[in-house]
Amino acid sequence: MATYDYVRDGDEIYRRSFAIIRAEANLGRFRGVEERVAVRVIHACGMPDAADDLVFAEGAAQAGVEALAAGAPILCDAEMVARGVTRARLPAQNEVVCTLNDPAVADLAKARGLTRSAAAVDLWRERLGGSVVAIGNAPTTLFRLLEILADGAPMPACIVGMPVGFVGAAESKQALIAFPGSPHIAVRGRRGGSAMAAAAINALASAKE
Amino acid sequence: MATYDYVRDGDEIYRRSFAIIRAEANLGRFRGVEERVAVRVIHACGMPDAADDLVFAEGAAQAGVEALAAGAPILCDAEMVARGVTRARLPAQNEVVCTLNDPAVADLAKARGLTRSAAAVDLWRERLGGSVVAIGNAPTTLFRLLEILADGAPMPACIVGMPVGFVGAAESKQALIAFPGSPHIAVRGRRGGSAMAAAAINALASAKE
Numbered sequence: 001m002a003t004y005d006y007v008r009d010g011d012e013i014y015r016r017s018f019a020i021i022r023a024e025a026n027l028g029r030f031r032g033v034e035e036r037v038a039v040r041v042i043h044a045c046g047m048p049d050a051a052d053d054l055v056f057a058e059g060a061a062q063a064g065v066e067a068l069a070a071g072a073p074i075l076c077d078a079e080m081v082a083r084g085v086t087r088a089r090l091p092a093q094n095e096v097v098c099t100l101n102d103p104a105v106a107d108l109a110k111a112r113g114l115t116r117s118a119a120a121v122d123l124w125r126e127r128l129g130g131s132v133v134a135i136g137n138a139p140t141t142l143f144r145l146l147e148i149l150a151d152g153a154p155m156p157a158c159i160v161g162m163p164v165g166f167v168g169a170a171e172s173k174q175a176l177i178a179f180p181g182s183p184h185i186a187v188r189g190r191r192g193g194s195a196m197a198a199a200a201i202n203a204l205a206s207a208k209e
Numbered sequence: 210m211a212t213y214d215y216v217r218d219g220d221e222i223y224r225r226s227f228a229i230i231r232a233e234a235n236l237g238r239f240r241g242v243e244e245r246v247a248v249r250v251i252h253a254c255g256m257p258d259a260a261d262d263l264v265f266a267e268g269a270a271q272a273g274v275e276a277l278a279a280g281a282p283i284l285c286d287a288e289m290v291a292r293g294v295t296r297a298r299l300p301a302q303n304e305v306v307c308t309l310n311d312p313a314v315a316d317l318a319k320a321r322g323l324t325r326s327a328a329a330v331d332l333w334r335e336r337l338g339g340s341v342v343a344i345g346n347a348p349t350t351l352f353r354l355l356e357i358l359a360d361g362a363p364m365p366a367c368i369v370g371m372p373v374g375f376v377g378a379a380e381s382k383q384a385l386i387a388f389p390g391s392p393h394i395a396v397r398g399r400r401g402g403s404a405m406a407a408a409a410i411n412a413l414a415s416a417k418e
Binding site for chain 2: 003116139190
């Protein structure tokens, strides 16, 4: 069989990848778990300069680590995000929740004049307090979350805000960063996505590289 | 309830997003379905300059459209890719296959000295001919696919090659592009990922915007 010259060992691929990221990215302003999140987010997108757009609220990453260790659920805006969370890394068999395809969402969206992604957030409300939120797809999810938080819904322990795209993505992340007391981990600008959001969760979940 | 000023209508978000992409990205060298693929791939990553790294083999996109219309399976390297394929867009209720978590893969990987991602490809072999392949995660999957094609496995109708990362991603895509007769749609360099690969499939599956 024809062969190509490539690294075939999965652990070795991770080691080399993380070494390249640490050599190329500007990680000096991150400490401890923040550095771990930054490395995994960069790994997920292939772009060392994503580090420059990462924003951590003081203590948010550590709060995410502790919440997961204590068994907090992970509330995801999209099935792709939920699918990207590596179950073997979770410290407490944490529940990974995506309500987007809940049968109640379509009716709720129509009744409240929301996108389905936004309406799905309304179903998180009872579980928000102390949870870990992962938004990697829809800006409307993040805007809706901020609306219900402003309305008095309990604050999550950590909010990974990384919706991607051209309409509302940058603006929703800016609103998250500006929201008083929000424990955010965000990527400024248009970039983001399910893989980056899931990578941030995977970094919070375990120190294993 | 506090509200933010943002676009709440899903269809309108798509319309505005695609208009921004078409205004900002260099799409002049793409025709028909290629342009559609480019727009959706850019939409998935938030980066108009991804257009500059897109490579289409002559006729590959059209072959992908026709294969899907004829009922071809979609062979995915990762669950996130499979999850990103919008089932409602598929023209023939096409099967979306990911063998990564097949019980046979771990043993096969050990026996053949491969990553699990690469071993999973060996289970595609019987279904490769005329299929549509979507690789958005592991370079080893793409290298392994090229090895078994070089060994005489039947050629897919279309290969979406968009693994992401720092070790082997750029090299595997270069090898795909150089492979004689490969019907590829690839993104050169380190960028790529599940969302971009799924977006390419979603563009091939339907002309609906």
